[in-house]
Amino acid sequence: MASGIHVLCVDDDPDIRSVTAATLERSRSEFVVSTANSGRDGLSRLDGTESEPERPAIDCIVSDYEMPGMDGLEFLAAVRERDPEMPFLLFTGTGSEAIAREAISAGVTDYLQKGTGTDQYVVLANRIENAVEKRRAERARRESERELERYRTLVETVDDPMYVLDADGRCTIINDAFCDLLGVDRDRIVGEPIAEFISGEALERGAKTVYHLHESDRASDRFEFTIGTEDGTERVGEANVTALTDDDGRFAGSTAVVRDITARKRRERELARYERIVDLAPIALFVLDADATITWCNDEFADAFTEEIDALIGTPFPELIERGYYDERVISKYTDEVRALLSSSVDRTRAKYQVRFQSPDGEERIHDVHTELLPLEDGEFVGTIHAIRDITRRRRSQRELERQNDRLEEFASVVSHDLRNPLNVARGTLELHAEDCPQSGESIERVRWSLQRMDDLIDRLLSLARHGRTIGEQTPISLSTSVHRAWNAVDTADATLECDVDTTIVADEGRLQALLENLFRNAVEHGSTGSPSQAQENSVQHGSTDSRPQADDGVEHGSTSSQRGNRADDTVEHGPTSPDSSTEQDRSGVTVTVTVGPLEADASDDRPIRGFYVADDGSGLDSSVDELFEFGYTTAEDGTGFGLAIVEGIAEAHGWAVTARNGDDGGARFEISGVDVRDDRSGST
Structure with missing residues (x-):
């Protein structure tokens, strides 16, 4: 009534x-x-x-x-x-x-x-x-109709997706934003169950949320759900849902405003990954505000102090100086670097400098500091973020390496001067003795070979001592030109060269030629294919070289015996033959072809492999590949075991990788990969 x-x-x-x-x-x-x-x-x-x-x-x-x-x-x-x-x-x-x-x-x-x-x-x-x-x-x-029309107008005009469901979960009202979120036309949605457009997990989560709202006094609640659109993409939505009731308080459906949080969830995942990376990174990180107070730091930074991480956060950095951790000069260095980063005349975004840190145990350590500005707020400076790497061990290693290099240089000078002089005296005395005792030819030859062998060993030791695994300036050079220069610098006898590379690479030209020379000597001297009797006479396996470093290695050469022969186009001296062979090794009937070509990509990989290979058509590798590049490893009676070790050292100094295997058509194949190859002479990569 x-x-x-x-x-x-x-x-x-x-x-x-x-x-x-x-x-x-x-x-x-x-x-x-x-x-x-x-x-x-x-x-x-x-x-x-x-x-x-x-x-x-x-x-x-x-x-x-x-x-x-x-x-x-x-x-x-x-x-x-x-x-x-x-x-x-x-x-x-x-x-x-x-x-x-x-x-x-x-x-x-x-x-x-x-x-x-x-x-x-x-x-x-x-x-x-x-x-x-x-x-x-x-x-x-x-009034109800007018109210409904007002709500309908509101739903249609707001930017956020909105929908209304009846008690059976069917869509009765939706707006254009909701259609865009689902990627479906309005006619496909109105009158259809919402279950047709969201996952079963999302449907269950939404039903539970609405049920709890209807049973409680709360006006609204929210839940997340995943939407699979018709184009195959997946979106994440957050629905702020309200339960609807009729005049008698019975459940009549629900309405929700949906926010597309796909981008936010993606950022949250990325942030979580970054936080995980920061937690795992073995680098000390900390943040200073505009007043130089520590506002955040990771465990790696806190581990260097006696204070706990909670005590460090909120501590003004100058207090760490007062406690003796840093020298007072750190403040002026920091101030100068930050002022430079803030200056409009400097285009740097990061400052790098070194500071000395006094650890609690009294040991002085050297820290490499990288500093960047935090994003400015309304153009105002708000602080800096810092990454610290402890380079104490590296500095010590550098100093130790410098001392070792000095000792190696001294050693090279001693070898060059104090060993070559008596060796030259012995060689000269031997030649005089050969003139006086011509009947002792075989004995003389054995001694001459031994002296030459000592000369070769000295050259190799000098090369290792003076160059080691270092390289000089790298410049774009023609690989084909370097190949032919190295070939002309090696005693190749009757071997032939096939060069199938016409490209430009970035390398230390002198060290690259030394690498190629050692590979060519190895191929020529160990890749011979002749009669069985000759192969038995050679009894040599791949894995070493008997060559000497060339003039571009920077090696001082002593006097040579008259038995050495040079080709007209050779630029270096050639090593001796075995005492069991003739002065000029007999390679008659031997067919050795050395091929240089570009590496080809694997059929399963569409990315090009940057590099080249050197191969011969000899008998292939009998030695273990892992042993080939070891210093001193050789199967030849007159080998030094240095040649391939030097090849590996030069390659690694360039950042390349060298591998050895038997070629598809027989013979040994050495591959150099990871090379900076330029596609043309202009230098483009």
């Missing part, structure tokens, strides 16, 4: 007005009755409720028909002009079918004749109540 119904009773008879008002108020406690003595007075009362908001609004009018000046139907017409929906009951003592038809045609809500008893007042009260309830219900319906 309705409450607070304000009734305006209009009648020119004061007794009837009084009786009607009293009877209605007694019949319904919620009735409040006002009276007017004419239609014009009633209009004044009706208009007064609009101009005086404190007066209660009229919910229903009960009017007599026959009134002076303005009858009931005229009064009805005037009321309808003001409020077309106002319940208007014609309560008249004069009744006729004609009046009833006219009243109904004029839009009266109800028509009722007055009687002599109180029964008609009971009927009047019921009809008043029904009329008011009907109007209020209609008003509520229209």
Whole structure:
């Protein structure tokens, strides 16, 4: 039953007005009755409720028909002009079918004749109540429709995806943003279960969230869900959901505003990865604010102090200087570097400098510091981030290496001077003895070979001592040119060269030629293919060289015996033959071809392999590949075991890798990979 119904009773008879008002108020406690003595007075009362908001609004009018000046139907017409929906009951003592038809045609809500008893007042009260309830219900319906339309308009115009589901989980209202999020047209979604467009896990999570909202007093809650769009991409959404109920409190569905958090989740994952990397990185990191106070540091930084990490955070950096960890000069160095980074005349984004750190155990350590500015806020400096690497061991190793290099240089000088002089004396004395005792030819030859062998060993030791695994300046050079120069510098006898490279690489030219020379000697001297008797006579396996370093190695050469022969185009001296062979090794009938070519990519890999190879068509490798590059390893009686070790050292000094294997057509194949190859002479990579 309705409450607070304000009734305006209009009648020119004061007794009837009084009786009607009293009877209605007694019949319904919620009735409040006002009276007017004419239609014009009633209009004044009706208009007064609009101009005086404190007066209660009229919910229903009960009017007599026959009134002076303005009858009931005229009064009805005037009321309808003001409020077309106002319940208007014609309560008249004069009744006729004609009046009833006219009243109904004029839009009266109800028509009722007055009687002599109180029964008609009971009927009047019921009809008043029904009329008011009907109007209020209609008003509520229209208001609900207007509210729904406002919500619909809101849903359609907001940028965030929104949807409304009924009690069965079907989409009843969606906006364009939600369609864009799903990547589906509106016609595909409206009326369909939301389960068609989200994962089962997301559906279960959403149902649980809505259920708990309906069972609790909370207005809204949120949950995350994954959306698989029709184009195959996957999006992550966060739904802020509200449960809907009907007038009786029963569950009627849900509505949600969705935020696409795909980018945020991606950033969170990236941040988590970065945090993990920072935690695992063996580098000390810390952050200073604009006042040089430590605002963050990792465990690697804190491990160098006696203070715990919580105690370090919030500590002004100057206090670490006062505690003796750093020298006072650190402050001026830091200030100068930060000022330079902030200067518009400097295009550097990072400062690098070294500081000395006094560890708690009293040991002085050297720290390599990298400093960067934190992003400026409104153009203002807010602090710096620092990465520290302890280079104490590296500095010690560098100093030790420098001392070793100095000792090696001294050793090379001693070898060059103090060993070559007596060796030259021995060689000269031997030649005099050969002239005096020509019958001792075989013995003389053996001694001559031994002296030459000593000379070769000295050359190799000098090369290792002076060059080791170091290289000079690297420049773009023609690989083909270096190949032919190295070939001409080696005693190749009857061997032939096939060069299939015409490219530019970046290398130390002198060291590259030394690498090629050693590979060529190895191929020529150990790749011979002749008669079985000759192969047995050679009895040499791959894995060593008997060659001497060349002039571009920077090696000092002593005097040579008259038995050495040089080709017209040779630029270096050649090593001796075995004492069991003739002075010029007999290679008649031997066919050795040395091939130089570019590396080819594996069929399973579309990326090119940067490098080249040197191969021969000899008998191949019999030794273990792992042993080939060891210093001193050789299977030849007159080999030094240095040649391939030098090849590996030169390659590693360039950052290259050298590997050995048997070629597809026989013979040994040495591959040099990781080379900086330029596609043309202009230097482009």
